[in-house]
Amino acid sequence: MSGLRQERVIIDTDIGGDPDDATAISLALASPEMMIEGITTVYSDVHYHARRVARLLELAGSRPIPIYHGLNQTLLRNRNVSWTSDSDTQDDSGMGDLLDQGSQPPNAGHAVDFIVRSVTNHPGEITLVCIGPLTNIAAAIIMEPRVIRQVKQLIVMGGVTRLGSNGAELYPVEHNIKCDPEAASVVFSSGAPIVMVGLDVTCKVTVSRRETQRLIDSGKPVNAALADVIERWLQRIGEDRTPMHDPLAMALAIDRTLVTTRRMKVQVVYDHREGTGQTVAVADPHGTVEVALDVDADRFLDLLFNRLCDGGK
Numbered sequence: 001m002s003g004l005r006q007e008r009v010i011i012d013t014d015i016g017g018d019p020d021d022a023t024a025i026s027l028a029l030a031s032p033e034m035m036i037e038g039i040t041t042v043y044s045d046v047h048y049h050a051r052r053v054a055r056l057l058e059l060a061g062s063r064p065i066p067i068y069h070g071l072n073q074t075l076l077r078n079r080n081v082s083w084t085s086d087s088d089t090q091d092d093s094g095m096g097d098l099l100d101q102g103s104q105p106p107n108a109g110h111a112v113d114f115i116v117r118s119v120t121n122h123p124g125e126i127t128l129v130c131i132g133p134l135t136n137i138a139a140a141i142i143m144e145p146r147v148i149r150q151v152k153q154l155i156v157m158g159g160v161t162r163l164g165s166n167g168a169e170l171y172p173v174e175h176n177i178k179c180d181p182e183a184a185s186v187v188f189s190s191g192a193p194i195v196m197v198g199l200d201v202t203c204k205v206t207v208s209r210r211e212t213q214r215l216i217d218s219g220k221p222v223n224a225a226l227a228d229v230i231e232r233w234l235q236r237i238g239e240d241r242t243p244m245h246d247p248l249a250m251a252l253a254i255d256r257t258l259v260t261t262r263r264m265k266v267q268v269v270y271d272h273r274e275g276t277g278q279t280v281a282v283a284d285p286h287g288t289v290e291v292a293l294d295v296d297a298d299r300f301l302d303l304l305f306n307r308l309c310d311g312g313k
């Protein structure tokens with residue numbers, strides 16, 4: 001580790017039944033370039049999410065990493081929330097071995113306070129990797145506007161512009177933004193430095209059962225759990241492949257050259273009518289959002305599986 005400059009990151013997650021949150025966090029744990037300052041949970045049953053994070057850390061043999069509960073409702077409490085918990089997801093969440101409760105209890109205090117404190121105590125050093133709805137991040141910005149200028153960057157898995165080569169194939173609204181579009185609007189209009197990793201690029205990076213076999217063959221307990229999650233998810237959605245949305249966002253904290261970006265201004269539709277949650281992007285040399293429009297999929301997948309299976313070698 002000597003001489004290696006580490007990226008200080010906070011991961012904000014809504015980890016659940018799909019495999020990409022767990023895979024993204026596992027990528028961070030396996031990457032020596034990353035120092036995880038803490039993991040915060042957001043949206044719906046944040047206690048359930050925290051238990052999943054604790055179990056993942058346990059399976060990975062990780063050092064203790066602070067885990068903080070965040071906001072479980074939307075920013076304005078004006079939208080329905082899809083609730084998940086241990087009791088109603090035992091059979092169909094797809095989490096397999098990750099359903100076991102981890103032994104590490106969550107930290108005292110609130111995720112939003114932790115985010116504000118970390119960013120303002122270490123100006124220009126903290127990257128927020130946002131792989132869930134943006135409620136915690138919006139609340140942090142409202143609570144302490146200095147976060148806007150003192151955060152190093154926000155890497156946001158969310159949104160879709162349909163401006164990339166696969167634009168016609170993409171649904172115009174992405175899940176993380178649709179869950180809390182008001183929060184997303186606060187974040188994207190804040191002026192904070194943002195890298196937006198949307199469906200334009202994440203749908204181009206997919207994994208199949210061939211890759212899950214590589215995880216199993218690695219012999220690592222956490223990888224066996226990830227392979228199980230992916231297999232259950234493929235069965236649930238009835239597909240042969242699934243996108244690695246969140247792991248791509250996480251990978252950009254390691255190597256920004258994996259994607260091609262364009263500087264844009266991004267506005268979020270939040271008027272409760274059809275189209276709510278759309279991210280409307282317009283090229284703007286003075287914009288503060290770097291929107292990913294293309295990705296080197298092969299290089300990303302090499303990075304992902306080399307880290308997971310070979311421990312950063």
